Amino acid sequence: MNETMITQQVNQFKSDILMQTRQSTLLNYTGTPIIDEERLFFTLLPLLNGEDWDKSERISVIAISLIFSALAAHDLVKEQNATSREQQLQVLAGDYYSGKYYQLLAKDKKIDLIQQLSECVASITEHKTRFYDQQNYTFEQLVGSIQLIESKPIEQFMEYYSFHDYVFFMKEALLLASLKKEIAAYERMEATFYIDKSTVLKTNVNLLQTEIKKIENSLIQDVRSSELLKEHVKHAIVERVTKCSLETQLREG
């Protein structure tokens, strides 16, 4: 499998997800749901690495992507004055995608997976509110929250289907991607999702940059020395990690 085939796989899943979410009013006002291709790539790691993969895994990946689309839709609701029709429908888009994920897994009779994923969603909302409450969290706790928010349902999916060995790569890569996006936006003085809401992160941007370097170097090393990952997958991961290096993001603006 080469990069073109990997891109085709990711695109195929993307169009399957979009098929599930077609709703004319939502399309008119909120557009298609947010699907993070990089997250999708890391969700598909076992498939891309040649693991056995049947209809259930396929359905579950679509369901997990819908969870992230639902959460992303709600993250777009403004903190104040969400009174425009677009904003009102953004609220409902998130609820609609949530219902779709539940329906998809219910039809596939994956009740135990629904339970595990619901726990993940509850946990994600708890960690998101850490950026809104007045409690004192440490730098490490907040970075831990970001990692959980970015990857927990995928971790659960991988554990459920016994793809345990992929969890580390996926979690580290998604944390890295998220931190890089944050720093890049912050440097460009654009709105950020986490840094803007945390004094601890804001006053430790240098520490965040060091953390990014540390994760990136260690991840690339682990990927290159992995006995699990096939060469084309190693290449694809390293390419993605380095393509969106901090320097590149800052340079490209």
Added chain:
Amino acid sequence: MDKMKLKLLYSDLKSDLEVIEKELAVAVNSSSHLLNEASLHLLLAGGKRIRPVFVLLAAKFGNYSIESIKNVAVPVELIHMASLVHDDVIDDAETRRGRETVKAQWNNRVAMYTGDFLFAKAMEYITEVQNTYAHEVLSHTMIELCIGEIIQVEDKRFLDQTVRDYLRRIKRKTAILISASCELGAIASGTDAKTVRHLKLFGYYVGMSFQIIDDILDIVSTDEQLGKPAGSDLLQGNITLPVLYAKNEPAVAPLLHAMFNGTISSDDQQNLLKEIRKSEGITKAKQLSNLYLQKALNEVKQLPANSAKKSLQNIALFMSKRKF
């Protein structure tokens, strides 16, 4: 609504409703201080708990056990609560049941997370039910509920809508969750298919009647009785059944058009409410609500005889005759 009277009506369920109330408090317990506060804020605001009551009563037609049926009663109430928190963001509502909304006390984003948290908790509970068909019912209900809300946003300020448009909207927005509460309670207790069907239809008809009454009360009640400003629906641009029936009356039509053109004064807004109150719209809407009530009572008649049958009948009658 006179909550005391309603509580008397389901006094047979008192101890089981206490179990549900305690379980709701356990369900919304969170490691997040903020979510805990927001969820408890909602829980303490109370509510009629009509959906859990229907779950429990429907379950009485099968093998009733509060320990297993709470896994249906709790999630339907959590779903209802979650949708209210999100509705308040959509409606930019400052108060509900006389208390500040979550979005007013914190902000929209916290309200979104609170709603998402409650939805997730609802699903954690319902997955204790192993019947896969029950999950198809509930997931379908959640999607339909959303579509109902989507249509409501789309139909706002659209005066050319028909009564059928309105009925289709409230079916999804309200009746379907009450119907699912009855259906799921019956399924989870292993009730026979025929009884499940009657209970499902009963819930649907009661839900329709209930929402029409709710829409009438929004116009005819006082701010104090409602715990929010009277006529909120109309101010939000939601065209409900009394308005649809009254919209062509000479005293109503010009004020209604001015309202949706944004040229109405606050005095005329009050005049509009007064005119709708005096109009045939209220009477006609009550008649339609009664029609649904009769259909609900017909379904009850076909249920096997037991104590829950009388309770369903009484609650349906009370809900459709309530004054606020």
